[in-house]
Amino acid sequence: MESSNNNYNYYILLVDDEKDILDLFTEYLSSNGFNTISFQNPLDALEYFYKKPNNCSLVITDYKMPQMSGLDLIKKIKDTNCKIKTIVISAFIKDNLPYDKSYITTVDRILEKPVYLDRLKKTVQELFQQSIFSKKPKINKRKKVVLGNNLKISNLVLEQITL
Numbered sequence: 001m002e003s004s005n006n007n008y009n010y011y012i013l014l015v016d017d018e019k020d021i022l023d024l025f026t027e028y029l030s031s032n033g034f035n036t037i038s039f040q041n042p043l044d045a046l047e048y049f050y051k052k053p054n055n056c057s058l059v060i061t062d063y064k065m066p067q068m069s070g071l072d073l074i075k076k077i078k079d080t081n082c083k084i085k086t087i088v089i090s091a092f093i094k095d096n097l098p099y100d101k102s103y104i105t106t107v108d109r110i111l112e113k114p115v116y117l118d119r120l121k122k123t124v125q126e127l128f129q130q131s132i133f134s135k136k137p138k139i140n141k142r143k144k145v146v147l148g149n150n151l152k153i154s155n156l157v158l159e160q161i162t163l
Helices: 019-031 042-051 070-080 093-099 101-105 117-133
Strands: 011-015 035-039 058-062 085-090 109-112 145-147 151-154 157-160
Touching: 011 019, 011 042, 011 070, 019 035, 019 117, 035 042, 042 070, 058 070, 058 117, 070 085, 085 117, 109 117
Parallel strands: 011 035, 011 058, 058 085, 085 109
Antiparallel strands: 145 151, 151 157
């Protein structure tokens, strides 16, 4: 794990099994004012995320990694916090993503390798702007809990049940 020590509002979880790419993205984003936490192993990234889910505003992950795919990582993270923005980076977009339609609901942006650093920065900034000015939050509707006194909670939605 590598972490920048900047005191900024945004936290980016970077995951790529290629150390050189991970170091390059971490250094570039940190030097541009973004607080980053980076991992080569997606399982380590997921473990960190589960311990500190509120520290993450954006996930940038490689698509193809030995321990877990980037899409599987994003699905697990979004099961915990569906508002987190996501970017998948891959050299295999043309070969893999058209056949795996599950990414449509979980991935906010896809960047094809090689990724130009200015494009990465612009994409990160756009996603932060969307999350700041978004009026309509995303709600994970899969989890529903029924409580006593006729109250029903569906993640962020609380409504009175009329009998």
